[in-house]
Amino acid sequence: MNVDSNELKLKREAEFHNERYASESENREPVQKYYRLKKELDEKFAQKVINKAKNGKVLEIGCGPNINTIHWVDLATESWAIDISEVAIEQARAVMGANHSKAHLEVMNAESMNFDDNYFDLVCGKGIIHHLDVNKSYQEISRILKPDGLAIFIEPLGHNPIINLYRRLTPKMRSDDEYPLLMSDVKLAQDYFEHTQITYKNMTRILAAFAPKGLLFDTAKAALGGLDSIINTILPFTKKYSWMILMELERPRSKR
16 A cells, blocks of 8 residues: 555545544444443453553553543553544543543554654554554554553454445445454464464354343353354364454564
């Protein structure tokens, strides 16, 4: 991708999210039933972030209005949150409230960040890498991460044909340039980090989303989650058909 086309892509992303947040037109109600299945990944993400954030320098990439920094700003010695959308940063500051003064919230391109090398103990985000040039994002994250730092992200995968059909039927819920990660994108992280750990969730278990809240949902989630574990153990290649992953990236390779 040349410079001009990449700049156009970033401009489109900023405009899409500015309009989405400013108009408050985003309607996520149709997908809330699916997001119930993110609970385990969200909890694992939160626990690892909070543990690493204590007395450290933390960066949240693609914070959006629903900024997560608020959960660890009192633990970290320095907190940063960035987003390419000006509207997102304005709304994130409002969400932070009194805690706004404890964190640095800036409009910034995550593919080219204004931070020194080896600066952060922790870099994190939810659903952001798949909006970026994956290679550039890994390169930048590894550059600004300390040698003993942790980068952790929750991201969607793009191999499940049923989930991909749903995506094609609901195009307005996503920008034109974002795409769910492929296994080649996941494996690319190994070029920039010596240690990568991937947790896969929600292959057949995504069907539990159609069960009503309560006992039926909990039962379906447990049963299908067990089925996923069996299938993924016997046939490891099936992991790529999961809906989401938790990526833990450590030990950045030599700076490039």
